Amino acid sequence: MTQIVALCGVLVPGWWWVRKKQKDGKSLSSGSEEGLQNAEVYDPGLLKKHSEYTSYTTSQFAYPRIRVFYRPHPQIAKLPSDPAPLPLLVFIHGLGGSASQFHPLLTSLVNNSSCLAIDLPGCGLSAFAPKTWGAYTTENLAELLENIIEDYRDRDTGQGVVLIGHSMGCSLAAMIASNNIKHCTDLPDHIVGLVAVCPKAEPPSSSQVDSFKKLLWIPGQVFNAWRRWDRRGGIESASVNRFVGADADIETKKLQYRFNEQSKTEVWRRMASGSLPHYENGTAKGGLPGSNAWGGLEVPVFLVAGEADNITKPVEIEKIAAFLGKSHPVQIEVDKDSKPLTDAAAPVDSSLEASRTSPRQVDSISADDFLEPNPDTVEDAHEDPSTPNDGLSVIPPQATRPKKVLKTSILPAPASHALIYQPAQVRILAGLISDFLCSQVSPRLSLGWQLQFLSTSGKWDVKNLEKWKKVAPVSEPIAGIFRAMKTLREVDELHCPEVFVREWGSQIKDIIDISHESPVYDPRGLEKGGVHYHKFPTVSKIPPTGDEVTAFIALVDRLVEEQKVRAEKEGWSEKWYIGVHCHYGFNRTGYFIVCYLVERLGYDVQVAIDEFARQRPKGIKHAHFLDQLFVRFCRGLKRAPTL
Structure with missing residues (x-):
């Protein structure tokens, strides 16, 4: 929405610039093919390896070529499946975004559980089809997502789903999970958690909608020309700084500039238009969800914002918290740096030590076929074969319907709207999300516990000895x-x-x-x-x-x-x-x-x-x-x- 507002201030110089380029004989094509080629060139290897293209038909529209990333957990069959297997983690991008923006998060979370990420139609590597404006309303996009998720969720075993959204993707996730919204499937009954990164709490007001609609009536050629004018200066352009801030690091600016280039004008305009509600007697109908959808969430919710976010400001979290009300108790975050232990160098009483570590459980495994290989390393992760293989029968419970709770975090500046791919911040975000998944959704989502449970190693054996010798x-x-x-x-x-x-x-x-x-x-x-x-x-x-x-x-x-x-x-x-x-x-x-x-x-x-x-x-x-x-x-x- 901020891009539309900003359009007011640059419309006149943008029109001057497009006229000048036309006189110079330079092309002002929409850049759709350019954006698609850009997305293909920079598509991360993890997504390339585990993506497929398929078609979906909803109640109103046929979407002929949707790019879907799906990586099942490599050891899902060996982990407990009673009462259900590990929840499916679903990543939903926002306006002008793509699944590749989640790559830094996927690199971390893909080892916790099976992961699903979707390029919405016309975004990333999905085809821009159909081109009907109605196919890009939030209601129809939410219905499309429900169908895709149901296609990949293990319905026979009652697998749960955790929705992880960014920006407008948070609004789509709220619509999919809310009990106050009409649904085309029974997917909401299987949602077990929602993570909203840089969320928007409510739709624009009636007067704002009128202004936005007028701006969207501007001819596509002029709109596209303004976007090109707005990108003058490359990574130091206004279009980049709007999202990440003028003080962001160079790598973040490069990523933002690339994602801005990949965003197709025609698709952006349709999705932006489809996010606008119409008002009847002062009540918003359609478009971005507000208090009704957020208030209908019956699952653990984690809201994350960046202090330097100028697109969806951190205050949006307060509004959503108010919508959730007392139904979602606020989680109290514990100071991790509490009082020190007793002298760790003193002789260890093995019985006391066992009791101290028992909540964290014991063994470990070779992670050779478990962790997604890091392309920067050659050797597999090493196991710790000396810890005892006891306590593995203790399987933590996995609730079919986790208790409702609200956790909120605001990452300090320079955390911005680019939080999900901001190199200096995304590691923090991944850790916070992982903590939320393990503590509020299912302790079985702990990678550490999984590695221990799957352990088949005992004391030193020949195989481990050979590996040890190479170090x-x-x-x-x-x-x-x-x-x-x-x-x-x-x-x-x-x-x-x-x-x-x-x-x-x-x-x-x-x-x-x-x-x-x-x-x-x-x-x-x-x-x-x-x-x-x-x-x-x-x-x-x-x-x-x-x-x-x-x-x-x-x-x-x-x-x-x-x-x-x-x-x-x-x-x-x-x-x-x-x-x-x-x-x-x-x-x-x-x-x-x-x-x-x-x-x-x-x-x-x-x-x-x-x-x-x-x-x-x-x-x-x-x-x-x-x-x-x-x-x-x-x-x-x-x-x-x-x-």
């Missing part, structure tokens, strides 16, 4: 304090305590073992050689808790000070370090070290992640660990006030 034993120095390691093995000829002391004892003076179980080596061999051993047990495949990070940092602080005293007393001649290992020294080890670099040494979180990866190639491998790092260090995260 470098010790990293390069990290920030002058750490060296990341893989675990030692007592019977290994090259990486056992005796050899380690001989080769590394002059540099690595302390080892923090963060693996869960007793080590597969005898720490006394280290202690005899002057290397102090500290047990700090954590569970694999699950990002460390706030308490654990706090305790780890306190432990490192203490060891740093102790090493200064020891160095002077023992006359150390070389630079000394603290070794940290889980089993392979990538994910948990990297997580803790990155936290220390940020909290104690003032690193930016991305710089810390990159530094760890540089010294310990290829760094932290699990996407959900990276997501949680960004969530943890999203300083100034705000929760919208509720009414």
Whole structure:
């Protein structure tokens, strides 16, 4: 809608510009083919691999070629399916958008459950057909989406659906999920959650609708010319800054400029027109939904906004919260950095330790065929085979109808309307959505729990041993304090305590073992050689808790000070370090070290992640660990006030 409003201020210069281009003999075509080619060139590999094109017919229209991305969960058949399989995650883009805008989110969430994303007709790689304006009203688009979702949802098993919308896609999601809207299918009975990113609360007023309609009557050639004029300056153009802000990073601006180019004028005008209601006796009919639709939601709702969003401002969240009213209790967000644990370096009572970690459950698996491969890495994610294979019979419940709750978050500036693909913000968003899915929709959506449940690994076996041997034993120095390691093995000829002391004892003076179980080596061999051993047990495949990070940092602080005293007393001649290992020294080890670099040494979180990866190639491998790092260090995260 803001683009329409902005049109008023540039209509006259836009008309002057189009006349000049016509005199110069330059083409002013709509750019539809150009936009389609652009979308094909830049279509992410994940979407290319798992997309298909199909036709759908609704009660009024036939849509001949809709691009649908669908990636089923690779291990869905091995996970519990009583009372239903994992919910299907459905991504719905907004006005002028496309499914490819969700690629950064899909990269993270595609491993939590089966995912579905749709290019609406004329958007992204879907055909611009039919061209009838009525086919692009919000009511007809919502009906189309219902049909597509029902086609991919496992109806025979009663699979639930979580809707994840952006901008106008939030309005479409609200219409699909609302019990106050007439539906063509029984899909609303199976909606189990709704995530609205940068949502719009209500339709424009009657006077605004009249103004917008007049602007949409402007001839298409002139409208298209204005869009080209508005894009003058490329990534620094008004069209880009309107969405992401003048202070946005270059990568975000490049993405926004590309998406603006891909948006087809004819499609944009039809969808914009179709979002406008008509008023009868002061009541809005059709178009974007308002209080009636939002108030009819009977599922957990998560509303997210960007503080610097100039398209749908954060105040929209307050309005939606008011529409939901007391039916949706507001979730109280707990401070993750609560009081520290007791001395983690002290001897561990195994029975107490088991009780402390039991809510997070134990084992892990090889993620080889489970995680979507990262194109930037060659090796598969590593498993942690030493934790015990117990507790796996404890399957968390999955409610057919989760309790209603409202969670709201406002990400601080520079978070903008481009939140779902803003590189510096999307990791935070992915982590927040993942937390919401696990805590409010189904704990089975936790990637960490899934990895543990699917575990078939026991203690070290031949296969794991071969993989372990391929991993470098010790990293390069990290920030002058750490060296990341893989675990030692007592019977290994090259990486056992005796050899380690001989080769590394002059540099690595302390080892923090963060693996869960007793080590597969005898720490006394280290202690005899002057290397102090500290047990700090954590569970694999699950990002460390706030308490654990706090305790780890306190432990490192203490060891740093102790090493200064020891160095002077023992006359150390070389630079000394603290070794940290889980089993392979990538994910948990990297997580803790990155936290220390940020909290104690003032690193930016991305710089810390990159530094760890540089010294310990290829760094932290699990996407959900990276997501949680960004969530943890999203300083100034705000929760919208509720009414």
